[in-house]
Amino acid sequence: MVRFSPYPAQGYYRTLVGNSLWILGRDQGCSITFNDVTLSRQHALIFTTPMQEFYLSDLGSLNGSFINEQRVLHPTCLQHGDQLMVGRINLEFHLSSVLEPFDPSVTQKLVLMVQPSATQGKLWQELLIYQGVTVIWEKLNSSEALRNCLDNFALNESRLPDLLLVESQTLEPNPYEFCRWCQSAYPGLKTVLTCRGRTEVLPNELKWAKIQGATELLPGFREDNMLTRVVDMVTQVNIVLKLLDSPELKQTTVATDFISLLKDLKN
Numbered sequence: 001m002v003r004f005s006p007y008p009a010q011g012y013y014r015t016l017v018g019n020s021l022w023i024l025g026r027d028q029g030c031s032i033t034f035n036d037v038t039l040s041r042q043h044a045l046i047f048t049t050p051m052q053e054f055y056l057s058d059l060g061s062l063n064g065s066f067i068n069e070q071r072v073l074h075p076t077c078l079q080h081g082d083q084l085m086v087g088r089i090n091l092e093f094h095l096s097s098v099l100e101p102f103d104p105s106v107t108q109k110l111v112l113m114v115q116p117s118a119t120q121g122k123l124w125q126e127l128l129i130y131q132g133v134t135v136i137w138e139k140l141n142s143s144e145a146l147r148n149c150l151d152n153f154a155l156n157e158s159r160l161p162d163l164l165l166v167e168s169q170t171l172e173p174n175p176y177e178f179c180r181w182c183q184s185a186y187p188g189l190k191t192v193l194t195c196r197g198r199t200e201v202l203p204n205e206l207k208w209a210k211i212q213g214a215t216e217l218l219p220g221f222r223e224d225n226m227l228t229r230v231v232d233m234v235t236q237v238n239i240v241l242k243l244l245d246s247p248e249l250k251q252t253t254v255a256t257d258f259i260s261l262l263k264d265l266k267n
Helices: 118-130 143-156 175-185 203-211 230-243 251-257 259-266
Strands: 002-004 012-014 021-025 044-048 054-058 065-067 083-086 089-093 110-114 134-138 163-167 190-195 216-219
Touching: 054 065, 110 118, 110 143, 118 134, 118 230, 118 251, 118 259, 143 175, 163 175, 163 230, 175 190, 190 230, 203 216, 216 230, 230 251, 251 259
Parallel strands: 012 134, 110 134, 110 163, 163 190, 190 216
Antiparallel strands: 002 012, 002 089, 021 044, 044 054, 065 083, 083 089
16 A cells, blocks of 8 residues: 555555556546646556566656655565655555554544545545544446455455445446445445535435445535535534544634635635
Protein backbone atom coordinates (compact mmCIF):
# COMPACT_ATOMS: atom_id res chain seq x y z
CA MET A 1 0.00 0.00 0.00
CA VAL A 2 1.06 3.59 -0.41
CA ARG A 3 0.38 6.45 2.01
CA PHE A 4 0.03 9.98 0.72
CA SER A 5 1.66 12.94 2.46
CA PRO A 6 0.85 15.42 3.99
CA TYR A 7 -1.80 13.22 5.60
CA PRO A 8 -1.01 11.80 9.05
CA ALA A 9 -0.54 8.09 9.72
CA GLN A 10 -4.31 7.59 9.94
CA GLY A 11 -4.79 9.33 6.60
CA TYR A 12 -5.13 8.39 2.99
CA TYR A 13 -3.88 4.94 1.99
CA ARG A 14 -4.23 3.24 -1.37
CA THR A 15 -4.00 -0.55 -1.45
CA LEU A 16 -2.10 -2.10 -4.34
CA VAL A 17 -4.20 -5.22 -4.81
CA GLY A 18 -6.37 -6.53 -7.59
CA ASN A 19 -4.18 -5.31 -10.48
CA SER A 20 -0.67 -5.84 -11.78
CA LEU A 21 0.10 -2.18 -12.47
CA TRP A 22 -0.96 1.29 -11.34
CA ILE A 23 -0.26 4.50 -13.27
CA LEU A 24 0.26 7.65 -11.20
CA GLY A 25 -0.33 11.04 -12.75
CA ARG A 26 -2.48 14.08 -13.35
CA ASP A 27 -4.75 12.51 -15.97
CA GLN A 28 -8.15 11.41 -14.64
CA GLY A 29 -7.68 8.08 -16.40
CA CYS A 30 -4.72 7.15 -14.18
CA SER A 31 -5.11 4.48 -11.52
CA ILE A 32 -3.95 6.96 -8.86
CA THR A 33 -4.68 10.59 -9.73
CA PHE A 34 -3.30 13.80 -8.22
CA ASN A 35 -4.58 17.24 -9.13
CA ASP A 36 -1.11 18.80 -9.06
CA VAL A 37 0.60 20.70 -11.87
CA THR A 38 4.05 19.32 -10.91
CA LEU A 39 2.97 15.89 -12.16
CA SER A 40 2.90 14.85 -15.78
CA ARG A 41 -0.36 13.45 -17.13
CA GLN A 42 1.10 9.95 -16.86
CA HIS A 43 3.99 10.43 -14.47
CA ALA A 44 5.07 7.07 -13.04
CA LEU A 45 4.15 3.43 -12.89
CA ILE A 46 4.05 0.93 -10.04
CA PHE A 47 3.90 -2.68 -11.18
CA THR A 48 4.20 -6.09 -9.58
CA THR A 49 5.96 -9.24 -10.74
CA PRO A 50 4.91 -12.91 -10.43
CA MET A 51 7.31 -13.03 -7.44
CA GLN A 52 5.11 -10.38 -5.75
CA GLU A 53 7.81 -7.73 -5.91
CA PHE A 54 6.77 -4.13 -6.55
CA TYR A 55 8.68 -1.81 -8.88
CA LEU A 56 8.50 1.92 -9.56
CA SER A 57 9.25 3.20 -13.04
CA ASP A 58 9.23 6.80 -14.27
CA LEU A 59 7.26 7.39 -17.48
CA GLY A 60 9.47 10.14 -18.89
CA SER A 61 7.98 12.78 -16.61
CA LEU A 62 9.15 16.37 -16.64
CA ASN A 63 9.92 16.63 -12.92
CA GLY A 64 11.03 13.07 -12.33
CA SER A 65 10.30 10.33 -9.81
CA PHE A 66 12.45 9.62 -6.74
CA ILE A 67 12.97 6.81 -4.23
CA ASN A 68 14.67 7.88 -0.99
CA GLU A 69 15.81 11.08 -2.76
CA GLN A 70 17.45 9.13 -5.60
CA ARG A 71 16.08 9.80 -9.08
CA VAL A 72 14.53 6.77 -10.74
CA LEU A 73 16.31 6.16 -14.05
CA HIS A 74 15.13 2.57 -14.54
CA PRO A 75 12.53 0.28 -12.91
CA THR A 76 13.51 0.00 -9.24
CA CYS A 77 12.28 -2.58 -6.71
CA LEU A 78 10.44 -1.05 -3.76
CA GLN A 79 11.19 -1.98 -0.16
CA HIS A 80 9.00 -1.56 2.89
CA GLY A 81 9.24 2.01 4.17
CA ASP A 82 10.66 3.54 0.96
CA GLN A 83 10.01 7.25 0.62
CA LEU A 84 8.78 8.13 -2.87
CA MET A 85 8.35 11.47 -4.57
CA VAL A 86 6.51 12.16 -7.83
CA GLY A 87 6.52 15.83 -8.70
CA ARG A 88 6.07 17.41 -5.30
CA ILE A 89 3.83 14.62 -4.01
CA ASN A 90 5.37 12.52 -1.23
CA LEU A 91 4.40 8.88 -0.76
CA GLU A 92 5.48 6.07 1.50
CA PHE A 93 5.50 2.43 0.40
CA HIS A 94 4.34 -0.23 2.86
CA LEU A 95 4.23 -4.00 2.66
CA SER A 96 1.22 -5.07 4.69
CA SER A 97 2.96 -8.33 5.62
CA VAL A 98 5.59 -6.30 7.51
CA LEU A 99 3.12 -4.10 9.38
CA GLU A 100 1.99 -4.88 12.91
CA PRO A 101 -0.88 -7.40 13.12
CA PHE A 102 -4.32 -5.89 13.20
CA ASP A 103 -5.45 -4.99 16.71
CA PRO A 104 -9.04 -3.68 16.70
CA SER A 105 -8.53 -2.01 20.09
CA VAL A 106 -5.85 0.38 18.80
CA THR A 107 -6.25 0.53 15.03
CA GLN A 108 -7.90 3.51 13.37
CA LYS A 109 -11.26 3.01 11.69
CA LEU A 110 -10.97 2.13 8.01
CA VAL A 111 -13.32 3.25 5.23
CA LEU A 112 -13.17 1.89 1.69
CA MET A 113 -14.62 4.61 -0.53
CA VAL A 114 -15.82 4.43 -4.13
CA GLN A 115 -16.67 7.91 -5.38
CA PRO A 116 -16.25 8.60 -9.12
CA SER A 117 -16.77 12.34 -8.59
CA ALA A 118 -13.53 14.13 -7.67
CA THR A 119 -15.51 16.75 -5.74
CA GLN A 120 -17.57 14.27 -3.71
CA GLY A 121 -14.57 12.05 -3.05
CA LYS A 122 -12.29 14.90 -1.98
CA LEU A 123 -14.87 16.21 0.50
CA TRP A 124 -15.48 12.81 2.07
CA GLN A 125 -11.76 12.05 2.15
CA GLU A 126 -10.72 15.29 3.84
CA LEU A 127 -13.58 15.42 6.36
CA LEU A 128 -13.17 11.79 7.47
CA ILE A 129 -9.39 11.99 7.67
CA TYR A 130 -9.72 15.09 9.85
CA GLN A 131 -11.58 12.92 12.39
CA GLY A 132 -8.86 10.26 12.42
CA VAL A 133 -10.46 7.82 9.97
CA THR A 134 -8.27 6.01 7.44
CA VAL A 135 -9.68 6.36 3.92
CA ILE A 136 -8.92 4.14 0.95
CA TRP A 137 -10.30 5.76 -2.22
CA GLU A 138 -10.68 3.26 -5.05
CA LYS A 139 -11.59 4.01 -8.66
CA LEU A 140 -14.08 1.29 -9.55
CA ASN A 141 -16.90 1.34 -12.08
CA SER A 142 -19.09 -1.68 -11.39
CA SER A 143 -20.48 -3.98 -8.73
CA GLU A 144 -18.25 -6.78 -10.02
CA ALA A 145 -15.14 -4.61 -9.66
CA LEU A 146 -16.07 -3.76 -6.08
CA ARG A 147 -16.73 -7.41 -5.25
CA ASN A 148 -13.32 -8.36 -6.63
CA CYS A 149 -11.72 -5.53 -4.69
CA LEU A 150 -13.27 -6.72 -1.42
CA ASP A 151 -12.33 -10.34 -2.08
CA ASN A 152 -8.74 -9.31 -2.87
CA PHE A 153 -8.68 -7.10 0.19
CA ALA A 154 -9.85 -9.94 2.42
CA LEU A 155 -7.24 -12.24 0.89
CA ASN A 156 -4.25 -9.89 0.98
CA GLU A 157 -4.80 -7.66 4.00
CA SER A 158 -4.95 -8.37 7.72
CA ARG A 159 -8.38 -6.80 8.07
CA LEU A 160 -11.52 -5.76 6.23
CA PRO A 161 -12.73 -2.16 6.10
CA ASP A 162 -15.08 -1.10 8.86
CA LEU A 163 -17.37 0.59 6.36
CA LEU A 164 -17.97 0.92 2.62
CA LEU A 165 -18.87 4.38 1.33
CA VAL A 166 -20.10 3.88 -2.23
CA GLU A 167 -21.78 6.12 -4.79
CA SER A 168 -24.87 4.16 -5.86
CA GLN A 169 -24.40 5.11 -9.53
CA THR A 170 -21.26 2.95 -9.49
CA LEU A 171 -23.41 -0.09 -8.72
CA GLU A 172 -26.05 0.43 -11.43
CA PRO A 173 -28.39 -0.98 -12.59
CA ASN A 174 -29.22 -2.45 -9.15
CA PRO A 175 -27.17 -1.17 -6.19
CA TYR A 176 -29.12 -3.37 -3.79
CA GLU A 177 -28.00 -6.55 -5.49
CA PHE A 178 -24.48 -5.67 -4.32
CA CYS A 179 -25.75 -4.82 -0.82
CA ARG A 180 -27.40 -8.22 -0.50
CA TRP A 181 -24.23 -9.95 -1.72
CA CYS A 182 -22.08 -7.97 0.69
CA GLN A 183 -24.33 -8.74 3.65
CA SER A 184 -24.09 -12.44 2.78
CA ALA A 185 -20.34 -12.54 2.04
CA TYR A 186 -19.17 -10.12 4.76
CA PRO A 187 -21.96 -9.88 7.36
CA GLY A 188 -20.21 -7.41 9.67
CA LEU A 189 -19.32 -4.90 6.95
CA LYS A 190 -21.41 -1.71 6.93
CA THR A 191 -22.43 -0.30 3.55
CA VAL A 192 -23.36 3.36 3.12
CA LEU A 193 -24.73 4.35 -0.29
CA THR A 194 -24.62 7.93 -1.52
CA CYS A 195 -26.82 9.40 -4.25
CA ARG A 196 -25.08 12.20 -6.10
CA GLY A 197 -27.53 14.73 -7.48
CA ARG A 198 -30.17 13.97 -4.87
CA THR A 199 -31.00 16.64 -2.32
CA GLU A 200 -32.83 14.31 0.06
CA VAL A 201 -33.65 10.68 0.75
CA LEU A 202 -37.24 9.89 1.65
CA PRO A 203 -37.98 7.77 4.76
CA ASN A 204 -39.54 4.96 2.71
CA GLU A 205 -36.45 4.88 0.46
CA LEU A 206 -34.17 4.56 3.47
CA LYS A 207 -36.38 1.83 4.93
CA TRP A 208 -36.24 -0.14 1.68
CA ALA A 209 -32.46 0.34 1.40
CA LYS A 210 -31.97 -1.12 4.89
CA ILE A 211 -34.21 -4.07 4.09
CA GLN A 212 -32.03 -4.73 1.06
CA GLY A 213 -28.83 -4.78 3.08
CA ALA A 214 -27.58 -1.19 3.03
CA THR A 215 -26.70 0.34 6.39
CA GLU A 216 -27.52 3.89 5.32
CA LEU A 217 -28.64 5.84 2.22
CA LEU A 218 -27.47 9.44 1.94
CA PRO A 219 -27.86 12.21 -0.62
CA GLY A 220 -24.64 13.41 -2.22
CA PHE A 221 -23.04 16.65 -1.13
CA ARG A 222 -24.62 19.67 -2.80
CA GLU A 223 -22.04 21.11 -5.20
CA ASP A 224 -23.73 24.48 -5.66
CA ASN A 225 -22.92 27.24 -3.15
CA MET A 226 -20.75 24.90 -1.06
CA LEU A 227 -19.85 27.59 1.44
CA THR A 228 -23.51 27.75 2.46
CA ARG A 229 -23.93 23.96 2.69
CA VAL A 230 -21.78 23.39 5.76
CA VAL A 231 -24.67 22.26 7.97
CA ASP A 232 -25.75 19.63 5.43
CA MET A 233 -22.17 18.38 5.00
CA VAL A 234 -21.63 18.03 8.75
CA THR A 235 -24.92 16.15 9.14
CA GLN A 236 -24.02 13.63 6.43
CA VAL A 237 -20.46 13.11 7.66
CA ASN A 238 -21.61 12.66 11.24
CA ILE A 239 -23.99 9.87 10.21
CA VAL A 240 -20.98 7.96 8.89
CA LEU A 241 -18.81 8.85 11.90
CA LYS A 242 -21.53 7.61 14.25
CA LEU A 243 -21.59 4.27 12.41
CA LEU A 244 -17.83 4.10 12.97
CA ASP A 245 -18.10 5.05 16.65
CA SER A 246 -15.81 7.99 15.88
CA PRO A 247 -15.97 11.54 17.30
CA GLU A 248 -18.42 13.77 15.48
CA LEU A 249 -17.41 16.67 13.28
CA LYS A 250 -18.34 20.18 14.39
CA GLN A 251 -19.93 22.73 12.09
CA THR A 252 -17.50 25.42 13.20
CA THR A 253 -14.58 23.17 12.28
CA VAL A 254 -15.73 22.86 8.68
CA ALA A 255 -16.51 26.56 8.44
CA THR A 256 -13.01 27.53 9.56
CA ASP A 257 -10.53 24.72 8.82
CA PHE A 258 -11.96 23.72 5.44
CA ILE A 259 -12.74 27.14 3.99
CA SER A 260 -9.90 27.00 1.43
CA LEU A 261 -10.89 23.48 0.34
CA LEU A 262 -14.50 24.52 -0.20
CA LYS A 263 -13.39 27.54 -2.23
CA ASP A 264 -11.11 25.38 -4.39
CA LEU A 265 -13.86 22.85 -5.06
CA LYS A 266 -16.32 25.63 -5.80
CA ASN A 267 -13.98 26.96 -8.45
